[in-house]
Amino acid sequence: MASKIGQPFDQPGIWNGPYPSGAPAIFIDQVTRLGVPCGIISCVGNDGFGDINIHRLAADGVDIRGISVLPLEATGSAFVTYHNSGDRDFIFNIKNAACGKLSVQHVDENILKDCTHFHIMGSSLFSFHMVDAVKKVVTIVKENGGVISFDPNIRKEMLDIPEMRDALHFVLELTDIYMPSEGEVLLLSPHSTPERAIAGFLEEGVKEVIVKRGNQGASYYSANEQFHVESYPVEEVDPTGAGDCFGGAWIACRQLGFDAHRALQYANACGALAVTRRGPMEGTSRLAEIEAFIQRHDMSIREAAQ
Incomplete structure (x- = not known):
């Protein structure tokens, strides 16, 4: 990550990191x-x-049995720089890295036998063998009565x-739960x-649509x-x-039994905390951090209203 606003990629500069990252990993x-x-199902280099x-994932409690280590490949990486406008520029080394080699052979069906929910990040669907792997997992999970959620953070090209x-x-x-951003709602719709x-999504079988609207919140x-x-x-x-x-x-909040309104409140709070x-x-x-944040925010609203 660039240490200064406006730092270009084509000139020497100071970069912070490396940080654990990747949309599915986050x-x-x-x-x-x-x-x-x-x-998580993924591939990294040695x-x-x-x-x-x-x-990081193991320390936080993620089951990492689905991560394959490919000794002949490098782990995917990304560089990001920021502009005064708030926009960002990225350089990705993904497609030709270890994660870009993920295919059906890296899908362990034994790991999926107890899977009740599978989440797909659209940014992962950048190669045909990756698509084949996702199709295999989706088919297995749906046949077992599981739920599919889909965040279509895909490149328009x-x-x-x-x-x-x-x-x-x-x-x-x-897909049972569809989670586009405001700008992605029309991408896969006629x-x-x-x-x-x-x-149309709801008529075609999607049960819940959550539209992310950035600092404007989210809609259910x-x-x-x-x-x-x-x-x-x-x-x-x-x-x-x-x-x-x-x-x-x-x-996670829905898995914990939260109703839709409370889950969306917590998700908004989590996203707000993330940008800080x-x-x-x-x-x-963690849950305690989100609840403390919501409580502080509610108190500040009450104080401002007095």
């Missing part, structure tokens, strides 16, 4: 930190970057590849308005209800990984 670390048993992720678009629609057709797109839609929950005002330090923390908190910390996975929070 998501699953947030799930485990809320006390929900979980695991190097320090792989070790930092494995050690992927949609120009017919086979990749077909794969995304395959996943969406089996409709021209967000309202009609969301209605199902066949029976819809509502919006505002976010929490905080001073932003680093937004990287906040959406993954939000998603992990939402899924520097480092992608450093933004994950």
Whole structure:
């Protein structure tokens, strides 16, 4: 991570890190930190970057049996720099790294036999053998009566590849919980308005749609209800990984038995907490931290109203 705002990639500078990261890893670390048993399927190289992720996830309680170490490949990496506008630029080494080699042969069906929920990050669907692996897992989990959630944080250019678009629609057709950002609602829909797109997802079998709206909060839609929950005002330090923390908190809270409104409140709080910390996975929070944050925020609102 660039240490200064506006630091370019093509000039020498000071970089902070390495940090454990990767959207699926951040998501699953947030799930485990809320006390929900979980695991991850991935590949890393036999190097320090792989070790930092494995050690962090294992220390926090993630089942790492699904992580394959590929001795001939390097662990995926990403560099990020920030602009005064709040925008970010990235350089990714993913497709040709260890995680880009994940295929059906790395899917251990024994790990999946007790899986009741499988979450898919759209950013992982960048190769055909990765898509094949996801299809295998989704099919197994659905046949066992499990739930599929899908966060379509996909690169738009992927949609120009017919086979990749077909794969995304395959996943969406089996999705129970769909979690697009506000700008992604129309990506996999034939409709021209967000309202009609969301209605279409629900008509086609999705049970819950959660639309992430950044610092404007998030909205929930199902066949029976819809509502919006505002976010929490905080001073932003680093937004990287906040959406993954939000998603992990939402899924974990639902697994813990929270109703939709309370789960969305906690997910919003988790995302807000994440942007106050520097480092992608450093933004994950424990339940006590989220509840203390919500309590402090509620107190500040009451004080301001007096």
